[in-house]
Amino acid sequence: MTRISSLAANNALVNQLLRTQTRLFNLQTQVSSEKVSQDYSGIAVQSQRLLNLENTTSNLKQFIQNNEQMDTRLNVSGTVVDAIRTTIDDFRKNLDVYSQGATKDETRVKTIQDDAFRALKSIEDYLNTDIDGRYLFSGARVDTQPVSFGLSTVANFQSTYDGARVSIPTTRDAQLEDFSFNKRSDTNAANWLQFERDQGATGVSRVTASSSEFSNVTVGSTITISGTGGVNDGTFEVTAVAGTTIDIKTEQLTDEAATPVTLSYQDPNNVNNTITLNSSVSFTRATDTIAFSSGDALTGVPVGTKITIAGAAVGPPTNNGSFTVKTAGANLVVESKRFTDQGTGGAPYFTFTTAANNLSFVDGGASADTITAPANTFQDASGAALVAGLKLTIAGTGTANDGNAYTIASVSADKSTVTLVTTDAVTAAANQNGTVSTTKAAGTVASNSYYSGDAITLTHRVSSDRDFEFDINAIDPAFEKAIRGIKLILQGTFGTEGGLDQNAQRIDQAKFMVLSSLNRAVGGTPPFGTELVGNVDQMQIDLAFDQVLVQNTNRLHTDFIGFLDASVADVENVDPLETITRLLDDQRALEASFQALARIGQLSLVNFL
Known part of the structure; x- marks a missing residue:
């Protein structure tokens, strides 16, 4: 053997070359990526700190994104509130002009009521503003359109609110009343109402429930009654409440x-x-x-x-x-406004008496039992089928069914057959005479607010340690008072007892309501009792403050992110000059190593003999 280099020495040199080559590759990666390492293992000592910095940066960016969305909503809300303020203020100016002239002039009355109608339509449109699929003034029900005044024409509005028999609710609670009852709360029976035209000879009409559904109804609110077969359906004004009873504003002659x-x-x-x-x-x-x-x-x-x-x-x-x-x-x-006696002993809601042997009781076996009679028997005064939940009392058949009350589950299309609830069982009997009746009336008593949202306050967090509440909705006192005041002017047809020309006191009442909705300080006494504090002035101030808070906080977030990015760069990024210098140094070392390896491989003892 003449070669000087041994296998062990050669392997050692090759391994050293590979290490240098690996180091050179890593330096090439650092130069091209400008990063110390492509994973956290390469910066293991500082990885925890780096993760903390990156998480903080991510959170701040999310805050900025959320704040930008909220800033957009606040900007739009501010624009809407400005527009509503202009609408209300324009109406106030028109009302001032009207009040200083001939208030009984038909043309001038029509003009101011048209102004009121347009103002309400504009306010309704503004309060139904949505952005990014979210209604701004509906509280937490962001997917629900918040406002409906039910306006189509001035005449249509005045046909409901004539200003005499049915007037606009004058208090906040009455205007925002919202409920619907159509059965007894304790038994779920649908026959639960009694209507009296002249309760106790007082000239006042009254509706009485079989249980205390009316306990929390607000005096002055507007109720709508339906489902009585057309007998007492309509819109009424509540004048008194006593748990089970509601008295309505009644206008009728006395014999x-x-x-x-x-x-x-x-x-x-x-x-x-x-x-x-x-x-x-x-x-x-x-x-x-x-x-x-x-x-x-x-x-x-x-x-x-x-x-x-x-x-x-x-x-x-x-x-x-x-x-x-x-x-x-x-x-x-x-014109009159009153109930018709219904649901009383003298005026039962439904009665069917037959002497023609055409009343049958059918045992349905495994299915529900039924009661049958001629077509169009089981219907109310309007011809509509009796409602489910109504309890029918049987008498005069001479069967075990007499004296029993059976609950309707459904009525056939031809109104000849009543299917009973499955818990009711009849005694089978065909072709009987007798009476099927129910005394108390069916019906729905409801009151509908113009507002369909909720009163939940939304909280927006601008940073990890600061937030603010966004509590502006369509029933904010700033809006509600203006709406009520404008409606006062709109109600009542000219010349009638409820017309604006016949009720001049409404002008000053409406002025106060409109002014108190706009300004923080209003002179005079509230016409309808103490009102909730709230006005457009303060609302605009609050919105402006929230906008400044969001914008200033975002600037702080942006500045802090810049600081964090610099800290992250100190950990992650390489020094280009240092890295390139090391790269060139390793490159020269690797080239020299290859040359040395090649030269050593050529050495042989033969050359020295």
Whole structure:
């Protein structure tokens, strides 16, 4: 053997070359990526600190993103509130102009009521603003459109709120009342209501529930009754509440024989003049008729006019007061608001009596039992099928079914067959005579707020240790007071007893409500009692503060992220000059090593012999 280098020496040199080559590759990676290592193991000593820095940066970026979204919402909310303020203030100015002129002029009344209608429509649209699929003024129900005033036309609104028999709720609680009852709360029976036209001969109509559903109903609220077969369906104003009873604002005549009275009304040709008639008239409640007997004729009284009667029996009840003429002529028919007796012993909700042997009780075996009769038997006064949950009482059949009450599960399409709930069982009997009845009336008593959102306050966290509450919704006092005040002006048709021209006190009431919705300080006494604090001025201040807070916090987050990025760079990034210098040094070392290895491989003892 003549070669000088041994296998062991050669392997040692090759291993050293490979280590240098590996170091060179790592340096090449560092230069190209500018990172000390491609994974955390390469910076094991500082990996925990690096992870903490990166997590903090990630959290701050998420805060910035959330804050940017909130800033957009606050910007839009601020724009909407500014627009609502302009709308309310424009209406206030128009109301001031109206109040300083002829308030009984029909054209001027129409103009201010049109202004009120447009203002409400604008406010409704603004409060239904949404962004990114989120309604801004619906509380936590961000996917629910918050506001509906139910406005279509001025006339349609005034047909419901005539200003006399049904007036706009004057308190916040009454305006925001929201409930719906359609059965007894204890037994779930659907026959649960009793309507009285003249409760206790007081002239007041009353609805009585079989349980205490009405305990929390607000006096002054507006209720809608439906499902009574058209007998007592309608919209009414609550005047008194006593647990199981609701009294409504009632306007009706009292039966009275011919008696001398004075009847006064506004001159249709001169709004500043009042015409007074001295007539002997009789009053008939059933037909709402004032019948002429003697004296001054009634033929000159126009339809839709407010008339005021004095000199009738004192009562109560009494015919003295104001009414609106519905039909004019030799006799007058007036508008009325009242219940019809229903659900009482004398006026049961449903009764079917037969002597034609056509009432049958069918045992359904494993299926529900049924009661059958001729077609169109099991229907209410309007012809609609009796509702599920109604309890039917049987009498006069001479069977074991007499005296029992059975609950309706459903009624057939031809209204001839009642299917009972599965817990009720009849005694089978075919072709019977007898009576099926229920005394108490079915129906739904409801009150609907213009607001469909909720009152939950949303909390936005701008940083890990600071947040603020966003509690502006469509029932904020700043909005609600303005809405109530504008509706006061919109209600009531010109010339009627509920018209704006006949109720001048509404002007100052509406002015106060509108001003208190705009400004932090308002002089005078609230017309409807103490109001909640809240106004557009303060709302705009709060929104501006929240915007500044969000923007300033985001700037701090951005600055802090810059500091953290610098700290991360100190750990992760390489020094380019140092790394390139080391790279070149290792490159030269590797080249020299290869040359040395090649040279040593060429050495042989032969060369020295």
